[in-house]
Amino acid sequence: xxxxxxxxxxxxxxxxxxxxxxxxxxxxxxxxxxxxxxxxxxxxxxxxxxxxxxxxxxxxxxxxxxxxxxxxxxxxxxxxxxxxxxxxxxxxxxxxxxxxxxxxxxxxxxxxxxxxxxxxxxxxxxxxxxxxxxxxxxxxxxxxxxxxxxxxxxxxxxxxxxxxxxxxxxxxxxxxxxxxxxxxxxxxxxxxxxxxxxxxxxxxxxxxxxxxxxxxxxxxxxxxxxxxxxxxxxxxxxxxxxxxxxxxxxxxxxxxxxxxxxxxxxxxxxxxxxxxxxxxxxxxxxxxxxxxxxx
Amino acid sequence: xxxxxxxxxxxxxxxxxxxxxxxxxxxxxxxxxxxxxxxxxxxxxxxxxxxxxxxxxxxxxxxxxxxxxxxxxxxxxxxxxxxxxxxxxxxxxxxxxxxxxxxxxxxxxxxxxxxxxxxxxxxxxxxxxxxxxxxxxxxxxxxxxxxxxxxxxxxxxxxxxxxxxxxxxxxxxxxxxxxxxxxxxxxxxxxxxxxxxxxxxxxxxxxxxxxxxxxxxxxxxxxxxxxxxxxxxxxxxxx
Amino acid sequence: xxxxxxxxxxxxxxxxxxxxxxxxxxxxxxxxxxxxxxxxxxxxxxxxxxxxxxxxxxxxxxxxxxxxxxxxxxxxxxxxxxxxxxxxxxxxxxxxxxxxxxxxxxxxxxxxxxxxxxxxxxxxxxxxxxxxxxxxxxxxxxxxxxxxxxxxxxxxxxxxxxxxxxxxxxxxxxxxxxxxxxxxxxxxxxxxxxxxxxxxxxxxxxxxxxxxxxxxxxxxxxxxxxxxxxxxxxxxxxxxxxxxxxxxxxxxxxxxxxxxxxxxxxxxxxxxxxxxxxxxxxxxxxxxxxxxxxxxxxxxxxxxxxxxxxxxxxxxxxxxxxxxxxxxxxxxxxxxxxxxxx
Numbered sequence: 001x002x003x004x005x006x007x008x009x010x011x012x013x014x015x016x017x018x019x020x021x022x023x024x025x026x027x028x029x030x031x032x033x034x035x036x037x038x039x040x041x042x043x044x045x046x047x048x049x050x051x052x053x054x055x056x057x058x059x060x061x062x063x064x065x066x067x068x069x070x071x072x073x074x075x076x077x078x079x080x081x082x083x084x085x086x087x088x089x090x091x092x093x094x095x096x097x098x099x100x101x102x103x104x105x106x107x108x109x110x111x112x113x114x115x116x117x118x119x120x121x122x123x124x125x126x127x128x129x130x131x132x133x134x135x136x137x138x139x140x141x142x143x144x145x146x147x148x149x150x151x152x153x154x155x156x157x158x159x160x161x162x163x164x165x166x167x168x169x170x171x172x173x174x175x176x177x178x179x180x181x182x183x184x185x186x187x188x189x190x191x192x193x194x195x196x197x198x199x200x201x202x203x204x205x206x207x208x209x210x211x212x213x214x215x216x217x218x219x220x221x222x223x224x225x226x227x228x229x230x231x232x233x234x235x236x237x238x239x240x241x242x243x244x245x246x247x248x249x250x251x252x253x254x255x256x257x258x259x260x261x262x263x264x265x266x267x268x269x270x271x272x273x274x275x276x277x278x279x280x281x282x283x284x285x286x287x288x289x290x291x292x293x294x295x
Numbered sequence: 296x297x298x299x300x301x302x303x304x305x306x307x308x309x310x311x312x313x314x315x316x317x318x319x320x321x322x323x324x325x326x327x328x329x330x331x332x333x334x335x336x337x338x339x340x341x342x343x344x345x346x347x348x349x350x351x352x353x354x355x356x357x358x359x360x361x362x363x364x365x366x367x368x369x370x371x372x373x374x375x376x377x378x379x380x381x382x383x384x385x386x387x388x389x390x391x392x393x394x395x396x397x398x399x400x401x402x403x404x405x406x407x408x409x410x411x412x413x414x415x416x417x418x419x420x421x422x423x424x425x426x427x428x429x430x431x432x433x434x435x436x437x438x439x440x441x442x443x444x445x446x447x448x449x450x451x452x453x454x455x456x457x458x459x460x461x462x463x464x465x466x467x468x469x470x471x472x473x474x475x476x477x478x479x480x481x482x483x484x485x486x487x488x489x490x491x492x493x494x495x496x497x498x499x500x501x502x503x504x505x506x507x508x509x510x511x512x513x514x515x516x517x518x519x520x521x522x523x524x525x526x527x528x529x530x531x532x533x534x
Numbered sequence: 535x536x537x538x539x540x541x542x543x544x545x546x547x548x549x550x551x552x553x554x555x556x557x558x559x560x561x562x563x564x565x566x567x568x569x570x571x572x573x574x575x576x577x578x579x580x581x582x583x584x585x586x587x588x589x590x591x592x593x594x595x596x597x598x599x600x601x602x603x604x605x606x607x608x609x610x611x612x613x614x615x616x617x618x619x620x621x622x623x624x625x626x627x628x629x630x631x632x633x634x635x636x637x638x639x640x641x642x643x644x645x646x647x648x649x650x651x652x653x654x655x656x657x658x659x660x661x662x663x664x665x666x667x668x669x670x671x672x673x674x675x676x677x678x679x680x681x682x683x684x685x686x687x688x689x690x691x692x693x694x695x696x697x698x699x700x701x702x703x704x705x706x707x708x709x710x711x712x713x714x715x716x717x718x719x720x721x722x723x724x725x726x727x728x729x730x731x732x733x734x735x736x737x738x739x740x741x742x743x744x745x746x747x748x749x750x751x752x753x754x755x756x757x758x759x760x761x762x763x764x765x766x767x768x769x770x771x772x773x774x775x776x777x778x779x780x781x782x783x784x785x786x787x788x789x790x791x792x793x794x795x796x797x798x799x800x801x802x803x804x805x806x807x808x809x810x811x812x813x814x815x816x817x818x819x820x821x822x823x824x825x826x827x828x829x830x831x832x833x834x835x836x837x838x839x840x841x842x843x844x845x846x847x848x849x850x851x852x853x854x855x856x857x858x859x860x861x862x863x864x865x866x867x868x869x870x871x872x873x874x875x876x
Contacts, residue, residue: 036655087851095854097655098601102803103850109800110843117836167402174388174399181386184348185451186374186403223796227666230659265674269667276648276660283652 006139008260012253014145017152018211020248022229023236024159025203027244030233031176032196034097035085038104040204041226042111047073047208048126048217049115055127062127069205077201080107081194089193115219123216128209148210155206156245162199163241172196228255228268231275237285247286300361300377300454301325302347302488307356309346315354316342318510324455329477329487331518333494334507335531340490341383343507344457347488348380349373360455375403379453383460385444389433393424393443396432400450409452417446420479438469445476456480457488462496474500494521506530551732554815562721566714575713579720579785581825586724586778588805588817589731590771596812597735598767599747601654604645604661605775605802607668610793612638612776613783614690620699622680627700631780638776639769646768650761669794695790702784716785723781727774732814734770739763797839801828804846810856819857 022044029035037043047069055065084103088096134141163169175182175192183189208222215221232251236243251271259267278286302324310316316339324330334340345351347358349370358365365373374380387396397417401410418425421442427435432443441461448456461477462470477500480487491497494504498518506514506521508530514521521527569575587605594600615634619625625633649660672690679689704715734740745753746760754760783789792798801824809820824845831841849856855863 099850103847106843106846110840113840177388183370184380185399186371188371272663
């Protein structure tokens with residue numbers, strides 16, 4: 001019995017931390033500019049492959065490779081803004097939400113296919129790994145999972161510090177909460193959007209490395225976590241960061257429990273039913289107030 | 296103590312997507328003066344402030360600050376030149392504390408010492424905000440929100456403060472407090488462009504008054520001379 | 535009401551649509567005489583199927599404003615239902631195709647009840663998740679439902695899907711010209727679908743769509759119920775998308791979980807985006823152009839989907855009106871210019 005609980009909690013907390021990291025990246029961009037970034041999953045894969053390239057193929061030290069993933073993700077976010085988002089924002093606010101979703105879906109498949117062409121479809125081994133196990137009585141907790149959780153928590157802490165303690169972070173939150181007022185305070189919102197996408201990309205980079213360390217590195221590995229992260233954002237109320245983190249952990253533990261009790265294939269359907277039930281009950285999400293986006 | 300500048304509008308035409316709301320507005324805000332634009336609701340008072348701060352596009356005419364046109368500038372650049380717009384209904388950042396809202400007001404200020412000094416000034420002027428500085432903005436009362444909005448505007452250290460109906464929707468007692476604050480700002484020698492629906496309420500408070508009727512300025516002069524004039528009656532009653 | 539008059543779709547008067555329709559039918563009849571290659575005719579069949587699906591998705595997204603990412607889920611549902619009815623119960627495909635289309639309706643209504651109370655991107659997200667869930671449940675299905683020979687068949691067909699459950703019966707009828715028979719059947723299905731799209735757009739319901747999209751408050755005040763209207767159009771589109779799914783499954787005599795892939799969904803969306811969102815002829819033109827482009831890109835093998843992704847993004851960013859929208863726009867400019875010269 002205790003084994004079961006430990007196993008479910010280990011899986012749940014590990015996945016929860018990773019989902020939370022993906023969710024923050026999505027929520028940041030949604031909250032500040034109303035953009036659903038369908039390419040986020042592909043950006044997770046980009047981070048994973050960048051680490052693989054720099055570490056395994058070029059033979060550079062692992063920390064350099066992880067930094068490369070973060071920088072590459074941020075750069076991709078910047079490019080995404082300059083090439084796609086900026087033009088769509090300039091055109092109309094009314095259709096922005098749907099058109100940016102379709103455009104980033106296109107980017108997503110293009111990036112994944114590019115990774116497929118470059119690296120092939122066979123699963124690769126993520127060089128970021130920790131071997132060994134932690135024994136808790138009868139049950140075994142892999143140290144890799146523990147390391148992932150710790151790193152994810154550190155990154156979340158840094159993000160929290162950035163958003164609440166720095167001027168740039170405060171301006172991002174201000175823009176998310178009231179764009180017009182931010183403009184009147186002299187905040188250049190275009191630059192804020194660029195920064196939000198860059199940070200979201202950087203988060204996707206590190207998140208991709210951690211995620212592919214517990215699963216496998218394929219061009220599509222990010223699609224499934226992205227969808228779940230979206231679901232967690234929605235449950236929390238889109239754009240609400242603390243809520244999104246809480247929802248990520250709760251849903252990941254529920255998912256792990258369902259997968260353990262009923263089989264792996266029922267994890268995702270269970271999540272979806274919970275989400276639909278919550279949304280019928282509270283259309284703006286658990287912590288969301290309608291029309292107010294929190295960050 | 297504050298940079299002085301004069302704001303001048305000449306023959307300004309502007310509107311939203313549809314027809315012109317402002318139909319050839321000209322007015323001048325001299326340094327150190329409190330200028331009030333009065334007029335009934337829906338005749339373009341807020342639109343006037345939005346045109347100055349660049350939120351809507353000016354179709355004809357010019358707006359200059361110390362002789363330099365602000366029309367080519369985007370709204371956040373206009374804010375950076377020192378034209379501080381405190382919009383109607385505060386538009387605070389709802390999930391930030393009062394303190395963070397005030398800090399956002401000083402967004403354009405690079406010097407941390409300046410920011411700290413202004414924060415002290417604002418807290419001295421509006422002690423209520425000092426009491427509430429850790430509270431989330433959305434939990435403030437109406438009067439406190441309005442004061443936070445004004446305080447946030449003051450934090451910019453701007454050269455011209457534009458207040459859009461700071462008394463709107465408040466209880467009479469609270470309105471008095473707000474105008475008390477504006478009176479103190481006047482005593483400090485601030486330059487203020489105030490928009491107000493009720494001319495009698497601000498007559499003692501300002502130096503120049505302009506009456507806006509259907510997008511035109513139909514009367515300008517010292518505030519007390521406006522009372523009882525035909526233009527005033529026509530604007531408010533004549534429709 | 536001014537919005538209705540300004541709407542780009544009503545710029546097309548009835549005769550214009552009728553003329554274009556006639557032209558399309560003439561081309562459709564001429565195609566089997568002009569195209570001798572069986573392979574190319576197969577590609578045209580595929581283009582027609584996607585044109586039909588895209589036309590229904592355009593009805594949902596471009597007219598009714600329902601951003602559903604589940605069209606391939608309904609397509610797959612119709613296709614699987616057809617395949618399973620013929621495979622397990624031995625029904626003739628002529629019976630199981632309409633049956634598959636009909637059962638797609640209650641299926642879509644269940645999904646609609648769950649998802650359509652929300653709006654915009656939420657609908658997109660939930661419908662996308664539903665499609666993904668169906669995919670996962672099918673590919674992870676390992677329980678044996680039937681033992682055929684030494685191998686095991688899962689109820690949903692599992693990762694491999696179904697094949698050899700019946701065909702249109704054109705081979706004994708038309709011998710080496712059987713592909714033309716398939717073409718005729720699919721053509722009828724696709725044109726019926728487009729005709730119904732047209733009728734819905736021109737019906738009072740089409741007016742309700744536009745009212746909801748342009749002015750939700752006013753529409754509600756006039757008694758238009760957004761949820762019910764959206765549910766209705768969801769059901770209609772599910773029927774026709776399911777029908778096309780059945781035709782697809784029978785034409786290829788196979789159906790598998792790959793229909794759920796993102797690139798398949800994007801192909802449908804791209805057909806609408808490239809052709810022109812909210813323009814009636816857009817999806818047909820888009821599907822034909824994209825099938826052609828796909829054919830061209832297939833020479834580049836692995837870059838095929840990459841190209842598709844970039845095309846979608848490029849159109850959304852640079853040509854948001856789509857091909858038909860641009861043509862209409864240029865035509866209007868040209869006419870205004872000519873008038874001003876006179």
